[in-house]
Amino acid sequence: MLLDSGSGRPVGLLWYAEQNGGWFIYDFAVQPQFQGQGYGRQALETLQAAAQAQGVPHIGLHVFGHNRRARELYRRAGFQEVSVLMRLDVPPADGEAPEEEWLDEVDERARVVGRVERQDHWNAPRPGRYVRVINAFVVNRAGQLWIPRRTRSKRSFPGCLDMSVGGHVGAGESYEAAFRRETREELNWDTDRLAWEDLGLFSPMEAPLSAFMHVYVIRSEEAPPYNPADFSGAEWLTPDELLARIAAGDPAKGDLRELAELCRGRLR
CATH class of the missing domain: 3.40.630.30 (Gcn5-related N-acetyltransferase (GNAT))
Known part of the structure; x- marks a missing residue:
């Protein structure tokens, strides 16, 4: 820190x-x-x-x-480029452009002050402007987290360890609605049939996080039938095992380590 x-x-x-x-x-x-x-x-x-x-x-x-x-x-600071990773974005066969994803933009007190397209926010972040996201961990009775690995086709953090569920809160959408939607899209689970709880809102003003985040816990002994377009695999890890893996160099999505540290006392 x-x-x-x-x-x-x-x-x-x-x-x-x-x-x-x-x-x-x-x-x-x-x-x-x-x-x-x-x-x-x-x-x-x-x-x-x-x-x-x-x-x-x-x-x-x-x-x-x-x-x-x-x-x-x-x-x-003196760093020099030693390799360059290049990518070609191939447009869909029907010629349609990718759908834009609009988010509410909020200030330091989480008050909505405007709207921003998702890629515009991350490509050119403005001081004092944030977006809202949700993250969730699937936790079993042994205190292990279901930690997936993102597919290599992902635009951001390809091949990295990830939260069990994660995504942006859309413009005009509530945190809970985003949690329910992302859980359905990524894990093929209906939250009405799950035991889940809200760990609360985490602020980037109080912790080294990239956005305002509501974090949820889903209690389950079974691994979810995840969407293969999102994840390539997964494993059960305790919070300490997850942090050790990341410290050893296993690549992880941004905020995963911070959330595991912030929440590990409650992820049991």
């Missing part, structure tokens, strides 16, 4: 581990309200100094091509 040196308040996170003889940054984020104040630059400078003191020869990371702001920050 990144802390302000003066006040000690959390302003973001930087998570790295050993990989290929050096260090690799798996997660690096400054909370939107603290962006543009030099925290990211200072964190990278501190990490570089630590690597130099310990004789670490290189530091690596991954950044999406559309994230121009982050790429510029890394270039100024």
